[in-house]
Amino acid sequence: xxxxxxxxxxxxxxxxxxxxxxxxxxxxxxxxxxxxxxxxxxxxxxxxxxxxxxxxxxxxxxxxxxxxxxxxxxxxxxxxxxxxxxxxxxxxxxxxxxxxxxxxxxxxxxxxxxxxxxxxxxxxxxxxxxxxxxxxxxxxxxxxxxxxxxxxxxxxxxxxxxxxxxxxxxxxxxxxxxxxxxxxxxxxxxxxxxxxxxxxxxxxxxxxxxxxxxxxxxxxxxxxxxxxxxxxxxxxxxxxxxxxxxxxxxxxxxxxxxxxxxxxxxxxxxxxxxxxxxxxxxxxxxxxxxxxxxxxxxxxxxxxxxxxxxxxxxxxxxxxxxxxxxxxxxxxxxxxxxxxxxxxxxxxxxxxxxxxxxxxxxxxxxxxxxxxxxxxxxxxxxxxxxxxxxxxxxxxxxxxxx
Amino acid sequence: xxxxxxxxxxxxxxxxxxxxxxxxxxxxxxxxxxxxxxxxxxxxxxxxxxxxxxxxxxxxxxxxxxxxxxxxxxxxxxxxxxxxxxxxxxxxxxxxxxxxxxxxxxxxxxxxxxxxxxxxxxxxxxxxxxxxxxxxxxxxxxxxxxxxxxxxxxxxxxxxxxxxxxxxxxxxxxxxxxxxxxxxxxxxxxxxxxxxxxxxxxxxxxxxxxxxxxxxxxxxxxxxxxxxxxxxxxxxxxxxxxxxxxxxxxxxxxxxxxxxxxxxxxxxxxxxxxxxxxxxxxxxxxxxxxxxxxxxxxxxxxxxxxxxxxxxxxxxxxxxxxxxxxxxxxxxxxxxxxxxxxxxxxxxxxxxxxxxxxxxxxxxxxxxxxxxxxxxxxxxxxxxxxxxxxxxxxxxxxxxxx
Numbered sequence: 001x002x003x004x005x006x007x008x009x010x011x012x013x014x015x016x017x018x019x020x021x022x023x024x025x026x027x028x029x030x031x032x033x034x035x036x037x038x039x040x041x042x043x044x045x046x047x048x049x050x051x052x053x054x055x056x057x058x059x060x061x062x063x064x065x066x067x068x069x070x071x072x073x074x075x076x077x078x079x080x081x082x083x084x085x086x087x088x089x090x091x092x093x094x095x096x097x098x099x100x101x102x103x104x105x106x107x108x109x110x111x112x113x114x115x116x117x118x119x120x121x122x123x124x125x126x127x128x129x130x131x132x133x134x135x136x137x138x139x140x141x142x143x144x145x146x147x148x149x150x151x152x153x154x155x156x157x158x159x160x161x162x163x164x165x166x167x168x169x170x171x172x173x174x175x176x177x178x179x180x181x182x183x184x185x186x187x188x189x190x191x192x193x194x195x196x197x198x199x200x201x202x203x204x205x206x207x208x209x210x211x212x213x214x215x216x217x218x219x220x221x222x223x224x225x226x227x228x229x230x231x232x233x234x235x236x237x238x239x240x241x242x243x244x245x246x247x248x249x250x251x252x253x254x255x256x257x258x259x260x261x262x263x264x265x266x267x268x269x270x271x272x273x274x275x276x277x278x279x280x281x282x283x284x285x286x287x288x289x290x291x292x293x294x295x296x297x298x299x300x301x302x303x304x305x306x307x308x309x310x311x312x313x314x315x316x317x318x319x320x321x322x323x324x325x326x327x328x329x330x331x332x333x334x335x336x337x338x339x340x341x342x343x344x345x346x347x348x349x350x351x352x353x354x355x356x357x358x359x360x361x362x363x364x365x366x367x368x369x370x371x372x373x374x375x376x377x378x379x380x381x382x383x384x385x386x387x388x389x390x391x392x393x394x395x396x397x398x399x400x401x402x
Numbered sequence: 403x404x405x406x407x408x409x410x411x412x413x414x415x416x417x418x419x420x421x422x423x424x425x426x427x428x429x430x431x432x433x434x435x436x437x438x439x440x441x442x443x444x445x446x447x448x449x450x451x452x453x454x455x456x457x458x459x460x461x462x463x464x465x466x467x468x469x470x471x472x473x474x475x476x477x478x479x480x481x482x483x484x485x486x487x488x489x490x491x492x493x494x495x496x497x498x499x500x501x502x503x504x505x506x507x508x509x510x511x512x513x514x515x516x517x518x519x520x521x522x523x524x525x526x527x528x529x530x531x532x533x534x535x536x537x538x539x540x541x542x543x544x545x546x547x548x549x550x551x552x553x554x555x556x557x558x559x560x561x562x563x564x565x566x567x568x569x570x571x572x573x574x575x576x577x578x579x580x581x582x583x584x585x586x587x588x589x590x591x592x593x594x595x596x597x598x599x600x601x602x603x604x605x606x607x608x609x610x611x612x613x614x615x616x617x618x619x620x621x622x623x624x625x626x627x628x629x630x631x632x633x634x635x636x637x638x639x640x641x642x643x644x645x646x647x648x649x650x651x652x653x654x655x656x657x658x659x660x661x662x663x664x665x666x667x668x669x670x671x672x673x674x675x676x677x678x679x680x681x682x683x684x685x686x687x688x689x690x691x692x693x694x695x696x697x698x699x700x701x702x703x704x705x706x707x708x709x710x711x712x713x714x715x716x717x718x719x720x721x722x723x724x725x726x727x728x729x730x731x732x733x734x735x736x737x738x739x740x741x742x743x744x745x746x747x748x749x750x751x752x753x754x755x756x757x758x759x760x761x762x763x764x765x766x767x768x769x770x771x772x773x774x775x776x777x778x779x780x781x782x783x784x785x786x787x788x789x790x791x792x793x794x795x796x797x798x799x800x801x802x803x804x
Contacts, residue, residue, distance in 0.1 A: 034456055035764050063802050064406050065783060066790030067413070070803035083803065084405060090804030110804075228804050342761065346801055348794035349763050350781075370763055371779070380781030 004388050005080060005241050008397065012243040017329035017394040019244070020280070020290045021386075023078060024316050025071065025255075026298030026339025028351040028370060032306055039297075039306060039341060040352065041369040043313035047320035048354070048368035051333065055356035057365040058378025060386060062337050068348045071298075074336025075258045079238065079291070080387030088261065089173065089230020095163050096260045097253030098155055102165065102232045107173045107200050110228045111154075111162040113138060113221035114179075120186045125179065126160045127221035135159055138221050145210045150203040157253060164226060166203055172196030177227030178208065187225050200229070237263025238289065242391060247283055249276045250293035259291055273315065277322040284326060292323065301339030302346075309341050324356070330393045331356040332386060333368075350380065357393040406790050407482060407643050410799065414645040419731035419796040421646070422682070422692045423788075425480060426718050427473065427657075428700030428741025430753040430772060434708050441699075441708060441743060442754065443771040445715035449722035450756070450770035453735065457758035459767040460780025462788060464739050470750045473700075476738025477660045481640065481693070482789030490663065491575065491632020497565050498662045499655030500557055504567065504634045509575045509602050512630045513556075513564040515540060515623035516581075522588045527581065528562045529623035537561055540623050547612045552605040559655055566628060568605055574598030579629030580610065589627050602631070639665025640691065644793060649685055651678045652695035661693055675717065679724040686728060694725065703741030704748075711743050726758070732795045733758040734788060735770075752782065759795040 029039035062069035062077050063084065072093045073083030091108035102108055113135065115124040130138075139156040146152075150168040157163060174193035180186075190205055192198030204226065215222045238246045240263070248259030249267045256266045265287070269279045276292050283290070296312030324331060334353035337346050352373035363377030374380070378389070391397050431441035464471035464479050465486065474495045475485030493510035504510055515537065517526040532540075541558040548554075552570040559565060576595035582588075592607055594600030606628065617624045640648045642665070650661030651669045658668045667689070671681045678694050685692070698714030726733060736755035739748050754775035765779030776782070780791070793799050 030761060030763055034760075038763070059781065064409065064790060065787035066792070066794030066799065067406075067409060068794065068799060068801045070801050073803035084409070087803065093804060340761070347761070348791070348799070371765060374765060374779045374781065375777060380783075 004385060007400065008080065008388055008391060009241050011397040011400060012241070012391070013396055013398050014243050015395050016288075017396060018288055018290070019330045019390050019394050020292065020323065020326070020328040020332070021078065021390070022292045022294070022320070022323060022331070022333045023075065024294045024297045024313070024333070024335050026301045026337060026346065027313070027335035028338025028340070028347070028349050029301065029309065030340035030342040030349070032342060038370050039301070039309040040313055041371065043310045043317065045313060045317040045368055047317050047324065048333065049366065051320065051324065051331070051354050051356050052365050052368040052372065054362070055354045056360040056363050056378050057352065057354045057368070057373040057376030059350040059374050059376070059380045060334055060353045060383045061350045061380065062383045066348050068346050069337040070346065071254055071336055072258055074383070075255065076262075077383035078334065078336060078386055079262055080241070080384055081235065081262065082384050086233070086235055088233070090228025091163070091173075092230040092232055093254050093257045093261070094157065094228070095165060095257070097255070097257030098157060098163060100153070100155060100163060100165060104232050104234070105171065107166040107171050107229055107231055109164045109226040111164050112179060112225045113160040113162075114187070114223050114225050115220050116186070116223045122180065122183050122185060122187060122223075124220070125183060125225070130160050130221050132156065132158050134221070135162065138215065138218070141214055142211055142224070144214065145207055147203055147206050152207060160221065164207070166200060168203070170196045171200045173200065173229045173231040175201050175204070175229050177225070179225035179227045187223065190226070235261060239263055242387065243396065244289040245287050246289040246291065247287040248291045248293070249279045250291070252293065252295050255293045264291060273319060277319045280323060280326060297335070298339045301341045302344060304341050304344035306341040329357060329395075330390045332390050334383075334386065353378065353386065355389065355393065359393050406787065409802065410482065410790055410793060411643050413799040413802060414643070414793070415798055415800050416645050417797050418690075419798060420690055420692070421732045421792050421796050422694065422725065422728070422730040422734070423480065423792070424694045424696070424722070424725060424733070424735045425477070426696045426699045426715070426735070426737050428703045428739060428748065429715070429737035430740025430742070430749070430751050431703065431711065432742035432744040432751070434744060440772050441703070441711040442715055443773065445712045445719065447715060447719040447770055449719050449726065450735065451768065453722065453726060453733070453756050453758050454770040454774065455768050456764075457756045458762040458765050458780050459754065459756045459770070459775040459778030461752040461776050461778070461782045462736055462755045462785045463752045463782065464785045468750045470748050471739040472748065473656060473738055474660055476785070477657065478664075479785035480736065480738060480788055481664055482643070482786055483637065483664065484786050488635070488637055490635065492630025493565070493575075494632040494634055495656050495659040495663070496559065496630070497567060497659065499657070499659030500559060500565060501662075502555070502557060502565060502567060506634050506636070507573065509568045509573050509631055509633055511566045511628040511632075513566050514581060514627045515562040515564070516589075516625050516627050517622050518588070518625045524582065524585045524587060524589060526622070527585060527627070532562050532623050534558070534560050536623070537564065540617065540620070543616050544613055544626070546616065547609055549605055549608050554609060562623065566609070568602055570605070572598045573602045573605075575602065575631045575633040577603050577606070577631050579627070579631075581627035581629045589625065592628070637663055641665050644789065645798065646691040647689050648691040648693065649689040650693045650695070651681045652693070654695065654697050657695045666693060675721060679721045682725060682728060699737070700741045703743050704746060706743050706746035708743040731759060732792045734792055736785070736788065755780065755788065757791065757795065761795050
């Protein structure tokens with residue numbers, strides 16, 4: 001916990017109000033040309049703009065100024081968990097995302113099928129983005145691997161992705177990725193940074209050697225890399241800290257993983273963003289907090305496609321009216337980090353935020369964009385304060401001191 | 403180190419980009435009359451205004467709100483070193499500024515020749531600002547002083563200024579200045595705050611007694627004061643923390659001292675501000691980080707001369723175009739603290755900052771001034787985040803978390 005969370009835990013009170021957080025992943029952007037409009041500024045977003053008019057806006061910094069946030073820490077911050085304190089590895093997040101039941105002491109890693117050439121150098125870090133069906137077939141082959149002293153669980157995710165979990169006596173997660181993050185070089189050898197992680201590294205090396213043999217006859221997916229070795233660390237739930245009964249409405253595994261980690265229930269539904277508003281309606285009476293996640297603004301930003309990101313933001317906007325109609329006591333719309341299409345990746349730029357509540361103080365901002373929200377009444381805040389601000393507006397916090 | 407520096411050290415990556423920080427000392431100001439223009443707002447600064455248009459602006463607080471910063475901490479903050487953590491005395495800074503090789507355990511102090519009257523009260527704290535030649539002659543006389551148990555090094559600086567370094571067994575730096583910072587009173591007696599500093603205080607008292615005798619026949623410089631007693635404390639270099647190979651282009655000793663302290667190389671050149679852009683060009687290929695320092699905005703502010711400060715700011719602006727033409731990946735222009743001519747001294751007011759980079763998010767600010775930058779897209783930040791923001795824009799930081 002951190003200072004603000006200690007306080008929230010102390011001051012929380014139940015009053016039956018409902019809070020909705022809507023996260024457009026990687027929403028923050030940049031103009032294509034100096035001085036131009038960002039993707040969000042370019043997009044036609046009547047519903048978001050309406051909220052900016054009636055609500056209070058501002059800019060939110062996910063980690064610290066200048067620091068680019070991954071999706072995990074970006075979301076933890078939004079939910080009030082200081083991402084500098086709760087450092088959760090990719091392996092754990094993705095394992096939780098596919099509902100793998102991890103226990104403390106188990107080491108999880110994210111796996112990629114990749115293509116290596118005859119010299120053993122990586123040619124394609126994603127094995128030509130093989131299909132999910134092919135991924136499932138190959139994971140099944142790898143399940144043949146048995147190593148005395150360790151139990152290995154493998155689960156396919158999507159396409160070339162899978163999760164590996166290593167269970168055994170005294171295994172540590174402190175080791176490097178084997179994915180070198182570039183082509184033309186061989187996968188890296190895992191090296192443990194402490195005694196228990198050295199034990200894990202030995203098992204992992206053995207696993208990789210056997211995987212290479214088993215995949216030897218494949219054309220594309222003839223090797224694997226592992227990264228984000230990590231173990232579950234204890235983290236208090238949103239119920240314990242804030243007294244909220246929380247539900248996540250998300251369709252990407254990783255975001256379900258973050259949500260599950262902090263004690264949210266995961267709404268079970270088919271479909272993507274277009275279904276989330278109706279899922280919200282369906283579960284409306286069952287929870288006091290909802291987290292809705294939209295992915296399209298991040299993937300199109302990662303692809304460096306300005307126009308497609310604009311279109312995805314307009315798609316995002318199209319559901320905002322329906323969500324707002326549910327009339328939550330507090331509605332917050334923001335993002336976990338910026339993903340400017342100019343940079344084709346996550347960035348350090350702050351993200352816009354709007355909060356709507358009957359008790360929000362109005363500001364002069366009339367549209368939802370990076371430039372406009374930087375003048376907003378919330379000012380420039382760290383994302384870890386969004387939750388306390390929302391709880392305050394929901395009347396869910398008692399007075400501090402007499 | 404502090405939280406942000408730990409993170410930068412962990413996330414740093416080399417990518418060949420260049421960062422330039424230009425510091426106009428004491429730039430921040432105040433209007434002469436309520437509601438009027440500040441010195442910076444009054445000055446004609448076409449080059450700075452152009453950067454404000456294409457870059458992102460904001461306000462930077464050197465230490466904490468309401469706290470007036472000295473030049474040392476002001477600069478440390480700009481370079482990402484929390485000035486609350488690294489407290490470096492004036493003596494150390496000035497000693498480093500003239501390339502005196504200090505070792506931990508040695509005690510350095512800044513000395514001033516001053517004028518005392520027949521009662522021993524200070525009449526002029528700067529001895530009528532004697533010439534450098536005269537200063538050198540008098541320092542030579544003081545070198546006659548020998549005290550058993552301590553080795554004393556004296557070095558002239560400029561005019562009435564010199565540095566004294568005390569070397570010996572178990573010497574501490576914790577003692578008061580002997581400069582009372584006003585006239586009509588005698589110099590203060592140095593009192594050590596702990597055992598080892600009491601030892602130093604005895605040696606210093608002995609030194610001052612002998613100095614008074616030796617200078618007795620001088621008309622102006624008939625006494626000395628010492629202040630800023632301090633010892634070197636370990637401080638990590640910019641290379642270690644940020645992976646930057648840094649060069650300082652400055653003509654005042656103290657700023658060279660700060661720069662040297664954190665591992666910058668000091669560019670060797672004759673002349674002042676008007677030469678710095680050409681020195682930048684000369685060393686362009688040798689470094690990844692440059693710090694350029696301009697002094698005139700501080701000295702004119704200290705003198706309480708509004709019009710001269712305006713003129714100095716225009717002189718500062720005249721070189722900005724040439725510096726910007728070098729097209730660094732990130733250009734930051736800011737200040738170490740405010741020195742409003744209205745107050746004839748340093749002040750607590752935040753200072754304007756502008757950052758220019760291909761990945762900076764534009765804001766609505768069109769001119770470089772205190773009023774305009776307070777609406778800027780960077781918001782109001784602590785100066786210790788300027789470095790992380792610059793490193794982010796330079797692409798020199800890996801992503802935090804998955």
